[in-house]
Amino acid sequence: MIQTILDHRSIRKYSDKKVNKQILDEILLAGTKASTTGNMQVYSIIVSEHKKIKEQLWAAHFKQDMVKQAPLVLTFCADFNRFNKWCNYRNAKPAYDNFLSFYTATIDALLAAQNVAIAAESHGLGICYLGTTTYMADKIVEILNIPNNVVPVTSLVIGYPDENPKLTDRLPLDAVVHYEKYTDYDEQKINKLYQTKEQLQETKELIKENGTENLAQIFTDKRYTKKDNVLFSQNFLNLIKKQGFMNLE
Amino acid sequence: MIQTILDHRSIRKYSDKKVNKQILDEILLAGTKASTTGNMQVYSIIVSEHKKIKEQLWAAHFKQDMVKQAPLVLTFCADFNRFNKWCNYRNAKPAYDNFLSFYTATIDALLAAQNVAIAAESHGLGICYLGTTTYMADKIVEILNIPNNVVPVTSLVIGYPDENPKLTDRLPLDAVVHYEKYTDYDEQKINKLYQTKEQLQETKELIKENGTENLAQIFTDKRYTKKDNVLFSQNFLNLIKKQGFMNLE
Numbered sequence: 004m005i006q007t008i009l010d011h012r013s014i015r016k017y018s019d020k021k022v023n024k025q026i027l028d029e030i031l032l033a034g035t036k037a038s039t040t041g042n043m044q045v046y047s048i049i050v051s052e053h054k055k056i057k058e059q060l061w062a063a064h065f066k067q068d069m070v071k072q073a074p075l076v077l078t079f080c081a082d083f084n085r086f087n088k089w090c091n092y093r094n095a096k097p098a099y100d101n102f103l104s105f106y107t108a109t110i111d112a113l114l115a116a117q118n119v120a121i122a123a124e125s126h127g128l129g130i131c132y133l134g135t136t137t138y139m140a141d142k143i144v145e146i147l148n149i150p151n152n153v154v155p156v157t158s159l160v161i162g163y164p165d166e167n168p169k170l171t172d173r174l175p176l177d178a179v180v181h182y183e184k185y186t187d188y189d190e191q192k193i194n195k196l197y198q199t200k201e202q203l204q205e206t207k208e209l210i211k212e213n214g215t216e217n218l219a220q221i222f223t224d225k226r227y228t229k230k231d232n233v234l235f236s237q238n239f240l241n242l243i244k245k246q247g248f249m250n251l252e
Numbered sequence: 253m254i255q256t257i258l259d260h261r262s263i264r265k266y267s268d269k270k271v272n273k274q275i276l277d278e279i280l281l282a283g284t285k286a287s288t289t290g291n292m293q294v295y296s297i298i299v300s301e302h303k304k305i306k307e308q309l310w311a312a313h314f315k316q317d318m319v320k321q322a323p324l325v326l327t328f329c330a331d332f333n334r335f336n337k338w339c340n341y342r343n344a345k346p347a348y349d350n351f352l353s354f355y356t357a358t359i360d361a362l363l364a365a366q367n368v369a370i371a372a373e374s375h376g377l378g379i380c381y382l383g384t385t386t387y388m389a390d391k392i393v394e395i396l397n398i399p400n401n402v403v404p405v406t407s408l409v410i411g412y413p414d415e416n417p418k419l420t421d422r423l424p425l426d427a428v429v430h431y432e433k434y435t436d437y438d439e440q441k442i443n444k445l446y447q448t449k450e451q452l453q454e455t456k457e458l459i460k461e462n463g464t465e466n467l468a469q470i471f472t473d474k475r476y477t478k479k480d481n482v483l484f485s486q487n488f489l490n491l492i493k494k495q496g497f498m499n500l501e
Contacts, residue, residue, distance in 0.1 A: 005371050008282045031429055033257045035422050037366065038381045041475055044423055049430045056432055080434075085427065086471075089442050095468035098478030103485040106358075106386055110406060113359060114381075115428075117286065117366035122254050132287045132363075137355055148433045157359060173284050174293055178334065179364075180280055181298045183305055184397045185329075193338050219344035222335075226290055229347030236352040236500055251485055 007125045012170055014129025017073040017162035026126050027075070030161075033122035037114040045104075046112035046156075047082040048119070049147050050075060056146065063142040064135040064158070073160035078136065078143060079116045081108030083248075084152040105154065105248035112156040120159060129164035132157055138235045141242045151247045172200055256374045261419055263378025266322040266411035275375050276324070279410075282371035286363035294353075295361035295405075296331040297368070298396050299324060305395065312391040313384040313407070322409035327385065327392060328365045330357030332497075333401040354403065354497035361405040369408060378413035381406055387484045390491045400496045421449055 027050070034048060051057055052075060060078075061070040070076055083099045090097040120130045136143060136158045143155045178196040188196070200206060206218050213221045223229075243249055276299070283297060300306055301324060309327075310319040319325055332348045339346040369379045385392060385407045392404045427445040437445070449455060455467050462470045492498055 005278065005282055005374050008367050008371055009285055011285050011287070013287060028425065029254065032425055033254055035425060035428060036257055036260050038260070038262060038369070038379075040383050041471065042420055042422075043471065043476075044428055047428050047430060047434065049432075049434055051432055053432055082428075085437055085442070085445075088437050088439075089446055090468045090472055092439050092442055093466045093468035095466065095472040096478075097472055098481055099476070101481050101485040102489055103386065103481050104476075106488065107383065109355075109358065110362060110381075110383075113362040114366045114369075117363045118257050118370075120287070120363075121367075121370060122257055125254050130287075132359075134289050134356065134359075137352065146433075148436075150434065150436055153434065171291055173291075176277065176281055176284060179284060179293055179296050179331075181296060183298075183300055183302055184395075185296065185298055185399065185402065187399055188334055188337050190337075190341050193334070193341055196334075197338055217342045217344065219339045219342035222290065222292065223339055223344040223346055227292075227348070227353075229345075232347055232350050232352050233500060236350040239355065240351055240500075251482060251489075 007121060010170075011124060012168050013131040014164045014166060014168070015069045015131055016164070016166040017069060017129065017160070018165040020163040021074050022128065022162065030119050030122040030126065034115040034119040037118040039111045039114070040107045043086055044111065045081065045083050045086050045108040046115055047080045047085070047153065048115065049078040049080065051078065051147070059146045060143070063139045063146060064133050067133070067135070069131060069160050070133070073162035075161040077119065077159045077161060078147060078155050079112040079157050079159070080149065080153045080155050081105055081112050082153045083108055084150050087152055100152070100247050100250040102243070102248060102251070105243055109156050116157055116159060123161050127163070128161055131160050133160065137239050140239055144242065144246070154243060154246050154248065172203060174200065256370060259419070260373060261417050262380040263413045263415060263417070264318045264380055265413070265415040266318060266378065266409070267414040269412040270323050271377065271411065279368050279371040279375065283364040283368040286367040288360045288363070289356045292335055293360065294330065294332050294335050294357040295364055296329045296334070296402065297364065298327040298329065300327065300396070308395045309392070312388045312395060313382050316382070316384070318380060318409050319382070322411035324410040326368065326408045326410060327396060327404050328361040328406050328408070329398065329402045329404050330354055330361050331402045332357055333399050336401055349401070349496050349499040351492070351497060351500070354492055358405050365406055365408060372410050376412070377410055380409050382409065386488050389488055393491065393495070403492060403495050403497065421452060423449065
């Protein structure tokens, strides 16, 4: 069980083999067993299998091939639409049109997503999260007919692996864990925590490919740039507002 | 493995038994194996065990007894502080002072949290998420000395269970799953999906205790009210800004 978690690696190449309905239902059921705020279950999972829809999603997700190739694309949404409708039909007045409710629903959606990911992997399936979901959330809303009070939060592609990548390196445990209170980092600590990562052969190759001085500059100058971050921030905040989650009165 | 997920129930009463260091390290390690955006690991986990700190956290978390009682309180934070420091020490200019970066780090923190939760449960430990983390995030920042570019996202209490509650009911799978695209809900569908939940004996007792007409009104009028949601939304948005994540230029 823990072994499945420890063995996780993202899979970006998939075989043609379909995921059968019984396995799909079991991993979706696992998703619904995650903790959820006040047992409200304020999330939805949209399972897309049809070629045509996957092609539209592929275009939205920066044309990453795995979106077309994997048999399943699951879009996890923060969803107060169902809950609000239930309240309205019951003479109860929902006040979930605010940022806290959006964030609460985000938490629900992500805990469900990680349950689905682990359940899938325990069946021998491969998964990969798509960070592009938030970048392109407005486009995904259009493609998947997503109504008001619902915002896409993350996506998983799922299928049988057609590659066997090695484990991704991680910072040592004491890089991310603090005891009792937060202990801030000084230069010496940062150097120590990043030393192994910076000395990996693959890091050296990446730096060469990217023509930067070091690994950090690949992130700041190539992968996650100011220009993109500002644009995507504006778009995503606009979408959260458009979907009805920014009423602060 | 899937069975651990399917058997999840939140535990709110804990025995005195401590969690040994080896098990704690293993479940924390499981947290670090979760997917993380671009392998940036932009989250932190603060492990609080000392009585004095747990008492301060207990006060912040609406005085829920389990926060004092459980041996471990883990606070999961969206954290760009470590990553930004690394960039700055490497002559790389980080531009992660925006909402998208905060949200990206939120995703990292929550996937790690759910890995920790499942790993803990697979060791026979009980867990409970604390939704109060976002409501009281400004207070938790003070208690745990949390610096700029870090925001608490959720918390887990962890320990050996001193209760054996039954599984919490969930809506049927087709309440939260959509195929291909989002299918909106009409009154008939809502009635069908909520029927079982509304007819539970415990629902009837809750309605009696709360003096409401129905279950939905318990949420809107008692548990998650407009007044609280608006206040907590304002506080949380202010904190996100204060911690340095709302630069939109």
